[in-house]
Amino acid sequence: xxxxxxxxxxxxxxxxxxxxxxxxxxxxxxxxxxxxxxxxxxxxxxxxxxxxxxxxxxxxxxxxxxxxxxxxxxxxxxxxxxxxxxxxxxxxxxxxxxxxxxxxxxxxxxxxxxxxxxxxxxxxxxxxxxxxxxxxxxxxxxxxxxxxxxxxxxxxxxxxxxxxxxxxxxxxxxxxxxxxxxxxxxxxxxxxxxxxxxxxxxxxxxxxxxxxxxxxxxxxxxxxxxxxxxxxxxxxxxxxxxxxxxxxxxxxxxxxxxxxxxxxxxxxxxxxxxxxxxxxxxxxxxxxxxxxxxxxxxxxxxxxxxxxxxxxxxxxxxxxxxxxxxxxxxxxxxxxxxxxxxxxxxxxxxxxxxxxxxxxxxxxxxxxxxxxxxxxxxxxxxxxxxxxxxxxxxxxxxxxxxxxxxxxxxxxxxxxxxxxxxxxxxxxxxxxxxxxxxxxxxxxxxxxxxxxxxxxxxxxxxxxxxxxxxxxxxxxxxxxxxxxxxxxxxxxxxxxxxxxxxxxxxxxxxxxxxxxxxxxxxxxxxxxxxxxxxx
Numbered sequence: 001x002x003x004x005x006x007x008x009x010x011x012x013x014x015x016x017x018x019x020x021x022x023x024x025x026x027x028x029x030x031x032x033x034x035x036x037x038x039x040x041x042x043x044x045x046x047x048x049x050x051x052x053x054x055x056x057x058x059x060x061x062x063x064x065x066x067x068x069x070x071x072x073x074x075x076x077x078x079x080x081x082x083x084x085x086x087x088x089x090x091x092x093x094x095x096x097x098x099x100x101x102x103x104x105x106x107x108x109x110x111x112x113x114x115x116x117x118x119x120x121x122x123x124x125x126x127x128x129x130x131x132x133x134x135x136x137x138x139x140x141x142x143x144x145x146x147x148x149x150x151x152x153x154x155x156x157x158x159x160x161x162x163x164x165x166x167x168x169x170x171x172x173x174x175x176x177x178x179x180x181x182x183x184x185x186x187x188x189x190x191x192x193x194x195x196x197x198x199x200x201x202x203x204x205x206x207x208x209x210x211x212x213x214x215x216x217x218x219x220x221x222x223x224x225x226x227x228x229x230x231x232x233x234x235x236x237x238x239x240x241x242x243x244x245x246x247x248x249x250x251x252x253x254x255x256x257x258x259x260x261x262x263x264x265x266x267x268x269x270x271x272x273x274x275x276x277x278x279x280x281x282x283x284x285x286x287x288x289x290x291x292x293x294x295x296x297x298x299x300x301x302x303x304x305x306x307x308x309x310x311x312x313x314x315x316x317x318x319x320x321x322x323x324x325x326x327x328x329x330x331x332x333x334x335x336x337x338x339x340x341x342x343x344x345x346x347x348x349x350x351x352x353x354x355x356x357x358x359x360x361x362x363x364x365x366x367x368x369x370x371x372x373x374x375x376x377x378x379x380x381x382x383x384x385x386x387x388x389x390x391x392x393x394x395x396x397x398x399x400x401x402x403x404x405x406x407x408x409x410x411x412x413x414x415x416x417x418x419x420x421x422x423x424x425x426x427x428x429x430x431x432x433x434x435x436x437x438x439x440x441x442x443x444x445x446x447x448x449x450x451x452x453x454x455x456x457x458x459x460x461x462x463x464x465x466x467x468x469x470x471x472x473x474x475x476x477x478x479x480x481x482x483x484x485x486x487x488x489x490x491x492x493x494x495x496x497x498x499x500x501x502x503x504x505x506x507x508x509x510x511x512x513x514x515x516x517x518x519x520x521x522x523x524x525x526x527x528x529x530x531x532x533x534x535x
Contacts, residue, residue, distance in 0.1 A: 041065035072104030108143035143364035146387040152429040165418035170234045170397040171408040174241030177522040178210040183233040191229020236290040240488040245289040256285040278326040288344040292351040295482030310337035365392030403445040404433030446493035446515035450528035459485025463503040472498035493517035506532035
């Protein structure tokens with residue numbers, strides 16, 4: 001018996017049935033639950049329930065594993081089946097796990113009832129830690145509040161050109177709204193490899209372009225140039241769509257998962273991905289990255305531990321101090337990061353509004369999307385985006401249009417094709433980006449983009465762009481140029497502006513421009529190439 005308890009999962013399960021009693025299997029199941037080996041618990045539990053579907057211990061502990069492996073409906077059904085069972089009293093955390101399952105099933109009021117019963121039942125002597133209990137109780141309370149006060153938004157499934165019955169995740173759309181990239185776990189992926197942990201295909205990156213004739217996204221295609229046969233997943237697109245940040249996990253080459261990137265070459269061609277240079281990747285897990293407009297600031301998520309980390313994954317900020325050099329990353333601090341897990345980050349085109357996912361006490365169950373702003377090195381208090389953007393499940397990825405009127409995210413919804421699908425979210429009735437303070441109510445955004453080069457044809461990454469009103473009297477905004485001399489600016493459409501481009505050692509250039517006002521899915525875009533002569 002002792003030997004059985006120390007054998008690996010594979011040996012414990014694959015040995016002859018006669019060599020292992022039902023008691024020993026239940027013991028193994030309980031041990032896996034205690035160790036939070038959820039996959040092992042599911043494997044053992046399902047085998048036990050195949051033999052005896054009404055075994056109370058097997059039902060209880062397998063249900064706990066289901067709560068932790070995204071099978072909440074099965075978990076709640078199984079836990080409810082134990083009501084009235086004479087052995088229920090031996091499962092001291094039963095009402096806690098019933099609450100967890102109810103919350104994951106979108107029933108926060110039922111969850112609170114179970115949590116209250118759990119607290120009363122044990123009279124302050126909870127078997128589950130106070131920290132853990134308070135965490136889920138807080139999430140259930142948040143969920144009740146947000147679900148009773150839904151936002152006036154709607155979801156549109158992007159349809160069969162994008163979504164399938166398998167998992168589509170992590171959408172990112174360029175600011176012009178004509179390129180969509182996302183991750184999917186589809187059979188026929190590059191390398192045809194599967195994940196040994198769940199048997200599903202490795203993630204690949206897919207893309208789609210906007211079909212202006214049919215007014216929809218075109219048929220998604222595998223972006224074979226960036227997929228290697230291992231795990232590749234979209235982190236984000238830069239606002240101008242010229243750089244895609246990619247999560248890459250190659251055994252023996254990356255750490256626990258690193259930030260790589262690919263550059264757009266034109267005509268839907270991308271460079272082979274390479275590791276992003278700078279102080280970003282470590283032996284720890286780096287799960288997300290987003291580059292602010294102008295390329296001078298990077299927001300990213302890392303599980304590194306250097307004495308300043310707040311919990312599991314944290315958001316970090318890093319500023320560029322030259323064309324290729326970066327300052328030391330700074331932890332976003334306890335205003336943003338929590339003892340729990342921050343999993344993804346995305347900075348809007350304005351360069352200051354940051355969206356991130358967290359499963360903190362402030363979420364309504366699982367991971368939620370939060371909004372904050374980062375100005376002059378200071379963060380504002382995060383705001384939960386509320387229901388139905390967030391649910392009691394996991395919302396991890398979020399990408400928003402330049403005008404803030406729509407977002408793209410992955411979600412599991414009843415009208416979906418099966419697993420997570422990509423959705424467009426209509427935000428026209430809510431003020432997510434608060435652009436009215438900058439552009440005025442009802443304004444339509446346009447885009448000014450292009451390059452700044454010297455007269456020798458080399459990019460000028462230290463150039464500055466100043467935008468004035470039509471008469472050149474009132475300064476509207478200033479902007480940086482990225483390491484390749486590219487710039488990307490959003491301005492109110494239907495207006496005329498005066499633009500001045502300057503760089504040390506070069507003669508400044510001033511031009512008047514006019515930005516049209518275009519209604520519809522894609523904003524008006526003006527491309528300009530500025531060449532500065534040496535002084």
